[in-house]
Amino acid sequence: MTTETLSAPDPAALQAKLSGSSFYAAMRLMPPAERAAMFAIYAFCRMVDDIADDGTRPRAARATELDGWRADLADLYAGRxxxxxxxxxxPVQDFGLRQADFLAVVDGMAMDVDADLRAPDLETLDLYCDRVAxxxxxxxxxxxxxxxxxxxALAHDLGRALQLTNxxxxxxxxxxxxxxxxxxxxxxAAGIATDDPEEAIADPRVDAACRALAGRAIAHFEASExxxxxxPGGRLLAPRLMGAVYHAILKRMLRQGWAPPRQRVRIGKPRLLWMIARHAALG
Incomplete structure (x- = not known):
């Protein structure tokens, strides 16, 4: 099968995945052209992320599919x-989106396809955050x-803050x-030597490691704020909202802690709507 026969994203399916999320709320605040471009960027990220997370297929097959995306992007920028x-x-034409940034996202997904990341060193983690966020x-x-x-500068700090929070x-x-x-x-530093995921997160000392990583995320949030x-110039309501929502999630996790058993922290719809109204009023 050639890449030309593969389907474009299904807008209804993507909207269903987004509905209720802070990202969707931020997108809805944007003018139509910018909103459409952000939806296209999200769709691209969702499609390549689904390849990386598809544990039902061999790694080689997923790597080949990511290579197909690299080829499609090369054709796009060559006018083919x-x-x-x-x-x-x-969106590429309207906003001057760079091929290198799309390729970086693909390279980030390839890091998950090549081998499951398990306790990467800080340098590798930072590279991963740069690529996927x-x-x-x-x-x-x-x-x-x-x-x-x-x-x-905003992409550097807010992207890393959001990814570390995730x-x-x-x-x-x-x-x-x-x-x-x-x-x-x-x-x-927390006394955990294993890189086995289940074993590491079952250790109560994981809380100390998570708090140390949270400190790095907070520094990135503060820099972006x-x-x-x-x-700076630009339409900044969406990044302000995303930063506020994720910073609030991180603060709740800090209060709750990461020692097992954990409960997933969420921002309820009333709180999200209040934050949307507040940031819309601030402009």
């Missing part, structure tokens, strides 16, 4: 029929209309599929 990537043509931020800040320097929230879900994103240096308070 782009297969699955064709739906990105409009900050690269998405670099695409997004172009849609937000930010200038290059503040856009790159890692801390998803300990149990990730362990169930054989992954442990907590860095080995922080696990070792300082940048946003400086009022």
């Amino acid at each position: 029929p782009a297969g699955r990537a064709a739906f990105l043509a409009g 900050s690269a998405v931020g670099r695409l997004s800040t172009r849609v937000f209309g930010m200038a290059a320097e503040p856009g790159l 890692i801390l929230r998803d300990l149990d879900e990730d362990a169930a599929i054989g992954r442990l994103y907590l860095p080995r240096e922080l696990l070792s 300082r940048l946003l308070r400086s009022r």
Whole structure:
């Protein structure tokens, strides 16, 4: 099968996955053209992430499919029929989205396909966060209309803050599929020597490792908040809302702690609606 025969994303299915999420709420606050571009970026990320997380297929098959995405992106930017990537043509043209950032996302998914990450060192974890989160931020800040320097800075810090928060929230879900994103240096400092996901997160000392990682996430949140308070140009309501929601999730996790048994922290709909109204009023 050639990539040209593969289907584009199903908007209804993607909207169903997004509905009720803080990301969807942030997108709905954007003007139509920017909202459509962000939806396309999300659709791309969802499609390549589904490849990485599909444990029903061999790694080699998933790696080949990611290579197909690289080829589709190359065709898109060369002006050739782009297969699955064709739906990105409009946003790429309208907002100057960079091929390198889309490829970085694919490379991040490939890190999960090549081998399940288990207690990576801090440098590897930071590279992973850059690819799967900050690269998405670099695409997004172009849609937000930010200038290059503040856009790159916001993508760097907010992307890492959001991804580290996801890692801390998803300990149990990730362990169930054989992954442990907590860095080995922080696990070792907490007295945990194993990189077995289930064993590591069952150890009460994992709380210390998680709190150390949370400290890094907080530093990134604070840096992104300082940048946003400086009022750089662009439509910044969506990143403000995303930062506020995820920072609130992280603060709740810090209060609850990570020692087993854990409960997944969520932001309820009333709280989310209040945060939307507050940030919309602030502009």
